[in-house]
Amino acid sequence: MKNWTSPNRPPLRPVQVPEGIAAEDWESVVWQMQNRITTLEGLARWIEPSAAEARAIEDLARRFRFVITPYYASLMDAKDPECPIRRQVVPSALEGDDPSGLADPLDELAHSPVKNVIRVYPDRIAFCVNNECALYCRFCLRKRMVGETGWSMQKSELETALAWIAGTPEIRDVLLTGGDPLVFSDSRLEWLLERLRAIPHVEIVRLGTRLPVTLPYRITDSLCRMLERYHPIWVNTHFNHPGEITEPAAAACERLLRAGIPVGNQSVLMRGINDDPVVMQSLCEGLVRIRVRPYYCYQAQLLEGTGHFRVPIERGIEIFRGLRGRTSGFAIPQYVLDTPHGKVPLDHPYLHGREGDEMVMEAWDGAVWREPNPIDLT
Numbered sequence: 001m002k003n004w005t006s007p008n009r010p011p012l013r014p015v016q017v018p019e020g021i022a023a024e025d026w027e028s029v030v031w032q033m034q035n036r037i038t039t040l041e042g043l044a045r046w047i048e049p050s051a052a053e054a055r056a057i058e059d060l061a062r063r064f065r066f067v068i069t070p071y072y073a074s075l076m077d078a079k080d081p082e083c084p085i086r087r088q089v090v091p092s093a094l095e096g097d098d099p100s101g102l103a104d105p106l107d108e109l110a111h112s113p114v115k116n117v118i119r120v121y122p123d124r125i126a127f128c129v130n131n132e133c134a135l136y137c138r139f140c141l142r143k144r145m146v147g148e149t150g151w152s153m154q155k156s157e158l159e160t161a162l163a164w165i166a167g168t169p170e171i172r173d174v175l176l177t178g179g180d181p182l183v184f185s186d187s188r189l190e191w192l193l194e195r196l197r198a199i200p201h202v203e204i205v206r207l208g209t210r211l212p213v214t215l216p217y218r219i220t221d222s223l224c225r226m227l228e229r230y231h232p233i234w235v236n237t238h239f240n241h242p243g244e245i246t247e248p249a250a251a252a253c254e255r256l257l258r259a260g261i262p263v264g265n266q267s268v269l270m271r272g273i274n275d276d277p278v279v280m281q282s283l284c285e286g287l288v289r290i291r292v293r294p295y296y297c298y299q300a301q302l303l304e305g306t307g308h309f310r311v312p313i314e315r316g317i318e319i320f321r322g323l324r325g326r327t328s329g330f331a332i333p334q335y336v337l338d339t340p341h342g343k344v345p346l347d348h349p350y351l352h353g354r355e356g357d358e359m360v361m362e363a364w365d366g367a368v369w370r371e372p373n374p375i376d377l378t
């Protein structure tokens with residue numbers, strides 16, 4: 001780990017409009033949504049599915065929806081089943097043998113004062129406004145609800161949640177998530193933002209969306225013009241691999257940034273996808289080059305059907321320890337484990353503790369530093 005070579009700095013990945021598809025179709029959200037891949041035959045138009053993938057689609061697609069946008073499919077390596085983009089969305093046989101997984105590892109149901117509102121902190125909530133996504137990630141934490149009709153929100157249910165927020169003055173930060181809130185039409189989203197902005201104690205609204213990565217054409221100028229009327233708005237998106245940092249994805253982030261919306265990134269540490277120091281550094285540096293700030297990297301949860309993605313926490317700690325000092329501080333996300341009590345930072349223990357009137361600590365390069373440290377006797 002000490003002697004990494006710096007990853008090379010590839011230019012933004014271009015995306016070619018596939019042959020036989022008109023550019024205006026390819027860049028149309030409606031076309032992308034209507035032409036999503038949901039079957040083995042559909043997938044075979046983009047890649048050569050392995051026998052194991054074909055079996056998994058047959059056996060597992062019903063247990064958790066198998067849906068991929070043509071845009072995201074075009075980023076997959078057609079020949080390599082280990083492709084880190086392919087593995088995020090194509091079912092794997094390994095999903096079947098994960099006895100330790102849970103449906104709701106964060107016990108979100110127990111932290112839900114009203115339907116689809118999750119509260120683990122006094123001042124802020126995750127509000128699952130929508131159960132639909134453009135595509136479905138195999139590792140999704142909200143597998144139990146995304147794409148499931150029981151979790152969709154009727155307007156009256158959104159009203160109930162809005163009334164709860166309005167009646168709970170401690171809530172100053174509302175995180176709209178899902179599913180994906182940007183799968184909503186501009187007008188439905190605007191209705192929701194207008195209602196939230198009418199609540200005086202809601203100071204900031206955050207959107208958690210994977211669409212800049214999975215369907216970047218959704219981030220239109222008209223969407224951004226609407227969003228900027230409801231500032232302060234913050235966006236967190238979800239890139240997991242440097243191969244997802246394409247020209248259209250960068251353009252989508254750029255449009256949000258130009259609307260004055262800070263864009264952060266939350267990734268999930270996953271075996272074979274980004275659990276490699278060079279890949280992680282390349283992801284983080286690629287993100288800051290497009291002005292997206294790495295915010296969190298999550299330890300993968302004990303979630304049903306995702307055991308094959310999980311990485312030992314010690315390895316995660318070493319990866320992020322390795323970044324410290326070797327790249328811009330703001331390129332390094334906080335490595336966290338989400339728990340029913342909130343997010344727990346998983347840091348290398350740089351601080352060794354007090355020795356007499358000194359605090360003993362360790363620098364990024366392993367040097368031990370002793371800082372004179374007053375004793376507070378009051």
Ligand SMILES: *Cc1c(COP(=O)(O)O)cnc(C)c1O
Pocket residue numbers: 118119120121124125126175338343
């Ligand atoms: C992650 C999360 C938040 C936001 O946490 P921050 O650390 O402020 O980004 C709020 N509520 C829930 C339920 C969450 O999972």
Ligand code: SF4
Pocket residue numbers: 132133134135136137139140141142143146178179180210238
């Ligand atoms: S985009 Fe997010 S919410 Fe939707 S399936 Fe992927 S991880 Fe889950």
